[in-house]
Amino acid sequence: MGWLYAEGENESEGGNHEGWVVAVLSDGTDGEKDTFDDAEETWARRVQWAWSYKYDGKEGRRKAQGLRVVCYCGWRGARRPVDFADPDACDVQLRQEWERHCEISMSRMLTQRLQRLTSDLAVAFDELTGTCNKDGEPARPLLAAYAATSLLMDVEAWQRDAVRAARKGGFSWDEISGPLMMSKQSAHEKFAKHMEADAEETP
Incomplete structure (x- = not known):
């Protein structure tokens, strides 16, 4: 599960707003969506998103050239810089960008x-x-x-x-x-x- 926006009384119709961070790879494509399949390892490494070690360029792994936040509704954010040294900072910035998208898209939908x-x-x-x-x-x-x-x-x-x-x-x-x-x-x-x-x- 990714980020959910405005749950409970404010939940959007159809629950169509769920955010994910994806890695932008060297060929310009997006890496696989992080579905928390690596939840145990993510927790052990004390990181929020698995991209920080899935696409770190080490031990033969592909290296992310950037990050993007995407939404289940189809919206895709702009490519952003990736900082493997501080993945939490990337997480905060991308979440703020995604929440802004949700707020704008839900602005004409009464709770x-x-x-x-x-x-x-x-x-x-x-x-x-x-x-x-x-x-x-x-x-x-x-x-x-x-x-x-x-x-x-x-x-x-x-x-x-x-x-x-x-x-x-x-x-x-x-x-x-x-x-x-x-x-x-x-x-x-x-x-x-x-x-x-x-x-x-x-x-």
Whole structure:
């Protein structure tokens, strides 16, 4: 098993995000996927990935010229330098790259928890507007209007917080604009001013 992203409540549909490190060999091909078949030896050597000795160029073994992180969904990361002296550092860098891929690819996929929450909200508003209220319960359209207005105010604040967190996390405006379902220019025009205000308030 490789890396799994967002398990439990946040698990992606179909579980199609699983990351692996592969060695890029001298002829430009990728080495075999590390399936932890060498788990005992990996543990004994205190290393995370078997590539660090499978493709180290010693005792007749082929030597990796680089590393790449790949995902079960078909995504392939860029070729990265290999450091046999510090495989854990390679592991950290590649995992960060793969997690960024997962975050971007899953940015328009509601988690199971969010799906339940939005479904509950829809039912509540249907009852308040009389679209689907229970027997004997009156419709309350004015309350529905107030609740919707309050939610709109909250949602705008949540949206700003989300964009702020994404920018702090190193995501570009181009990457952020996709989940916002607007152009890169529109996203920048709408939210950049809040980022600038934050910078001015920071001592």
